[in-house]
Amino acid sequence: MCGYAGVMFSQDSSFASIPNHKDIFFSSANNVKHRGNEPLRKAEFENILLAHYRLAFLDIASNIQPMLSKNKKWVIVFNGEIYNHNLLRKKITAEQGYHFSTKSDTESILEGFLNYGLEIEKYLDGEYSFVICKTDGSELIAMRDPFGVKPLYFGLEDVQTNIFSTAQESYLFKTKTLHFSSEIKGLSIEKKWQRDGFLRQITGLYEPIRTPYQNIIQLPPNSFLYAKKQNDYYVCKIQLKKQPVRPILTDSDLNQDEMLHEFSKTLYKSVEYRMLSEVELGVYLSGGIDSRAVTYEMINYLQHKKINRPLKSFTISFDNEEYSEATEALSFAQKYSVTPNILKVSNLNLSYAYKHAVYHSENVQPYTNCAAKWWLSKFAGKYVKGVLTGDGADELLGGYPSFKYASWWKFALSSVPGDNVFDKIKKLTSGASLRDGTLMKKLTPEKDPWLVGSSVEGTGEDFMESLMLWGVPHPLFSQIKTIASAILGNDEATKWLSEQKESIRSWYSFGYQSDDEFLSNPTNTLALWQNYFCKTHLPVQILNVVGDRMEMANSVEGRTPFLSREMAKLVAKLKDSMLIRGYEDKSILRRCYAKKIGQNFAMAPKKQFGSPFLFNENLIRNYQELITNKVKDTQLFEIKNTSGLFEFMRSDFLKKKASPHLLTQISSAFQALICFTILDDTLIKNNPPKKEEDYEEKVLNQKII
Structure with a gap:
């Protein structure tokens, strides 16, 4: 605020x-x-x-x-x-x-x-x-x-x-x-x-x-x-406070029906609290269960308080229809008499917003969804001063592909005999492979993994390599290694990554035991990953890139019902199976609201809130020179190490040979370097990007409905 x-x-x-x-x-x-x-x-x-x-x-x-x-x-x-x-x-x-x-x-x-x-x-x-x-x-x-x-x-x-x-x-x-x-x-x-x-x-x-x-x-x-x-x-x-997001639970006194009732009651209370305002509030509405559940409870609140005012929802649509959720959002809004507001933005519009979004996020990261959220908040700000969002549901309830990957790892090794995880891996991989075609399709059902926020192939290699290097199972290890190698070179990257062991283990185990056996035990993989993710990725990256910072960049407040104190207490009671049930993510949320909003709306598969990589052939050539000059100026690493990255990005032949996941990882490394050049200009050298008010107003007038 x-x-x-x-x-x-x-x-x-x-x-x-x-x-x-x-x-x-x-x-x-x-x-x-x-x-x-x-x-x-x-x-x-x-x-x-x-x-x-x-x-x-x-x-x-x-x-x-x-x-x-x-x-x-x-x-x-x-x-x-x-x-x-x-x-x-x-x-x-x-x-x-x-x-x-x-x-x-x-x-x-x-x-x-x-x-x-x-x-x-x-x-x-x-x-x-x-x-x-x-x-x-x-x-x-x-x-x-x-x-x-x-x-x-x-x-x-x-x-x-x-x-x-x-x-x-x-x-x-x-x-x-x-x-x-x-x-x-x-x-x-x-x-x-x-x-x-x-x-x-x-x-x-x-x-x-x-x-x-x-x-x-x-x-x-x-x-x-x-x-x-x-x-x-x-x-x-x-x-x-040294406490985990969830303790390791093997049993629970609460049955499923009781837990579903408590979950619904808690989310409504969180929404009710966040409706406290003397000015009108709206809601971000996508095609996912998170924002649909929040919207549903906001409608209940308005009816309970006899507030005769239609709820305003805000949605963004893209040139690339694969990334757009406008149709799904509109369908839900119409069913529940919500007043929909949908803005369509082009890749050119996103490129304009990207430098502003990076400046406001202050983060060096490979994601481009900040540009979409920047436009969405600016659009919402024309109508309301604050919105309720679905932020936090994926982190607390297991909504990302990496959570399903961690759950699969636990399942894959659960029935394998062995004294420790390395014995289990050896037995499982001798004459067989951890590769599971079904898992891969479930993790990334699209040809473009970026659509569902995935950069992992789902073969188990991430867990095996991170366990060898750090002693903890990290489901995003391959992406981390690819980016590190792209800017440091393979040998220096391996050395540098090994030096991060103490830090990574400490945040994984914060609130838990810290011994090797506990951290490597497959049974604990999902809870450990969630603990690490909520203490590192959530406050540092996610809430900066698509949370508070993008809303406040345009003087709009975002309120987060899933990140309430009471919701945190409830999540601490949940077993793994209430988060990931087979290939069903956010299971407790989906099952709780299936009876309220219908199976089709509640069980719709997650589509990452995001946008495509924001570069093309011309920008690749232009940014190579910019990146080279920035690296030489800052001396954060040696420019010779990036030659392979630049060669890959310029070569259609190399891109065609790469798997979709490797292509995503290398592209994310290049996008991260673009982000670095923007931050060096805008934040380090204190040259904020110039705003073009007429252009922005023209984009905001691209309202679909």
Whole structure:
């Protein structure tokens, strides 16, 4: 709902020594103004500078930030929504006799912290990040929601960020300056590449704390940062909750009917909370079960509250009909009397949006769906200020091909005798193959794997290689290895990948056991992969590339019912079979809503929200030169290693020889390098892409319905 930036610094810090440091700060803070639709509001104290841009949904008249406590000793900047904040303020009033001055959740958080300290976290249900500072510059507390829906970054002075590369319950460090912002571009700190963080992100080894940029970290989900001034330094602690997404369950007291009822009840409650707003909300509607379930419950809510207003849905359509879900979305909207709004965009439109989407995501990654989401949010913003989305369902309920792949691995080795996983693999592959033609067809039913978000062939090689190298079963290993080899060369890639073992294992096992036997046991594969994915890919890549960052790029708030506190508690009760049942993904969601919306709507196969790779023959030639110059300039790796990649991309003969999966992996490596060149221009060199308002308005007028 907002964007903010701030800095707390000691007088002998590097930041304080800059003559025009205030001007630099507010100039950087201006880079997050797109997150709000109101003018800048700021606060200045002796050692603190704060800036806030508001996108208001509640208590629109009086919820002004930065907000001071009544005693003027504390100040807060906040982004997000606390959906149960009225319960919190009732508790504070009953126990402390406090009288609130506003109706806002911002005041609820601030007074909640002053009354309950760090325990405030257990009373909050919502999507949020906030920073509370003591106005004398002596203390700071920052928190982020359990799944990392709302972003929060810190820029540190002279802190080696490699201390954050492995998962720990807490991290201790000290710094003379704490820069913070909703986005990296809002930090008043010079942006420079950090090689190891860069390599990890471009290859798809996402980290929830370290970033590709020097001295810049992301506060991980479900954590807090506390800083206290001691002499010239701030002594800081980041504390994480060490709990898995799901415990390893072999049995459950809940039968299926009870579980389906509880699931439906929980999702409705999540939707009900996220309808809390003084302005109209819409919904993103695709052809998948996630958005259909959310839409269905929004309709129920409006009927229950006797709100006589048609629900507005927003859908995007593409030139390439294989990627489009407009027909499916329209069919559902018409059945349930939803007002459909469908925008058609061309590949040329997507290419225009791509550089803007990359700039806002701040991620080095190979995916292009951010360009589609950028247009979708801009389109929705013409009609509403906020939307409910299906984000998080795939991660919590097993919706990606990699989840089915992990489930298959568990099944494939379950009946094979052996003392350990390597014995099982040896027996299974002696005279036979792990290749399962049925699995391959189920994982990627299309000729183009990119259509369903798949880059794995489904032969089991990913698991075997990752187990040998890291001791954990990683279903996307082949894509990671391909991208690493494309930019580092085979030998250097193998060496570098082997060095990532400790970090990868630590995030896999965070909340679980960390011994070799537990991590390699096929029985645990699905739960381990989900745990790793939700703690790394979800907050770092997915919620940046197609979540909050794309909505807020166009001053639209996205609300995520599947990522509620209550939904997380429910998911923790689920067995593997309630997520993946044979080849059926998101089984509990599909079966729960099959009776409500019909089999056809509930059981429709997943189609990845995405768009095709955004390059052609001419762009390949042009980008080879651009990439070459950028690599030489940054020296992040040697350009000679990419010669094979460039040769492959230029050669129709080599492309025709490649399998669809290998072609997808190599193309994704090239797309990631294009992304890198855009980020180096826009974020590192601070040259944001130019917006063409007339062109954008022309595209938005391509509305189908």
